[in-house]
Amino acid sequence: MYNLLKGKRGIIFGALDESSIAWKVALQAHEEGAVFTLSNAPIAMRMGKINELAATCNNAVIIPADATSMEELANVLTKSMEVLGGKIDFVLHSIGMSPNVRKKIHYTQSNYDNYMKSMDVSAISLHKLLQAAMQLDAISEWGSVVALTYIAAQRVFPDYNDMADAKALMESITRSFGYHYGVKNKVRINTISQSPTRTTAGSGVSGFDAFFTYADKLSPLGNASAESCANYCISMFSDLTRMVTMQNLFHDGGFSFTGVSEALIEEMSKEKE
Numbered sequence: 001m002y003n004l005l006k007g008k009r010g011i012i013f014g015a016l017d018e019s020s021i022a023w024k025v026a027l028q029a030h031e032e033g034a035v036f037t038l039s040n041a042p043i044a045m046r047m048g049k050i051n052e053l054a055a056t057c058n059n060a061v062i063i064p065a066d067a068t069s070m071e072e073l074a075n076v077l078t079k080s081m082e083v084l085g086g087k088i089d090f091v092l093h094s095i096g097m098s099p100n101v102r103k104k105i106h107y108t109q110s111n112y113d114n115y116m117k118s119m120d121v122s123a124i125s126l127h128k129l130l131q132a133a134m135q136l137d138a139i140s141e142w143g144s145v146v147a148l149t150y151i152a153a154q155r156v157f158p159d160y161n162d163m164a165d166a167k168a169l170m171e172s173i174t175r176s177f178g179y180h181y182g183v184k185n186k187v188r189i190n191t192i193s194q195s196p197t198r199t200t201a202g203s204g205v206s207g208f209d210a211f212f213t214y215a216d217k218l219s220p221l222g223n224a225s226a227e228s229c230a231n232y233c234i235s236m237f238s239d240l241t242r243m244v245t246m247q248n249l250f251h252d253g254g255f256s257f258t259g260v261s262e263a264l265i266e267e268m269s270k271e272k273e
């Protein structure tokens with residue numbers, strides 16, 4: 001380890017169980033010398049294993065919050081500053097949920113209460129978090145906020161459903177808020193666009209296994225794992241990436257810029273034989 005986050009204070013949202021990307025980020029942030037609090041929705045705390053993670057990370061304090069509530073988000077920020085002893089240097093937003101996906105409602109038949117919920121939980125929560133942080137002046141200069149996204153924001157992946165719209169909105173919030181927070185406090189905000197990853201949220205998308213294999217075969221480096229995504233998050237929280245802001249950063253083994261691969265052509269040719 002490199003002590004990349006030595007002396008830094010953070011908040012990590014969205015660790016549910018060991019497969020969660022946020023879980024791996026927490027383990028690596030701990031190894032890199034950071035102190036942080038953990039947050040998740042109250043219901044996820046009952047179902048998940050966040051207590052185990054907290055114990056592994058120097059008894060990190062857990063502060064529950066529904067990410068759609070400004071009050072609860074403000075409470076996470078205030079309590080985190082109290083517990084950690086100062087302003088926050090890094091934040092991971094690793095939150096996503098779509099009732100339409102969960103209930104297998106087709107994109108073209110969207111239920112709009114569900115649709116609004118998808119936007120609120122998966123995208124507007126980032127805006128609420130940033131607004132609450134700005135009001136409380138909770139993030140230090142050169143602080144770094146990272147949110148996780150998926151390439152369905154740019155290209156069509158039919159089964160991703162309304163999460164594609166939520167991710168597109170979240171990436172836009174990243175640019176817009178990134179501008180304002182950059183000017184005001186030099187706070188930087190980026191999204192990392194991750195390969196398909198076997199987690200509770202990821203596996204909820206129908207056809208996930210076939211799609212995982214397809215992406216793996218298309219990407220020159222193969223799919224990026226949750227661990228390598230955590231590595232990238234750590235580098236984005238570190239001082240080595242200070243001038244990066246308002247970006248959508250692909251972390252996908254080259255998937256986003258590959259048209260077709262020999263591995264896929266071989267696969268398709270086999271099917272014809």
Ligand SMILES: NC(=O)c1ccc[n+]([C@@H]2O[C@H](COP(=O)([O-])OP(=O)(O)OC[C@H]3O[C@@H](n4cnc5c(N)ncnc54)[C@H](O)[C@@H]3O)[C@@H](O)[C@H]2O)c1
Pocket residue numbers: 013014015016017019020021022040041044065066067068093094095096097121148149150193194195196197198199200201202203
């Ligand atoms: N798994 C993938 O294939 C993949 C690919 C690209 C991007 N992502 C994104 O990565 C992020 C993390 O997902 P993951 O794959 O680690 O799955 P995950 O299920 O482990 O994490 C999703 C988290 O969102 C939390 N959450 C849901 N509703 C919430 C609410 N109202 N308030 C607070 N928290 C809430 C859940 O409790 C859970 O901890 C998500 O934004 C997801 O869209 C995942």
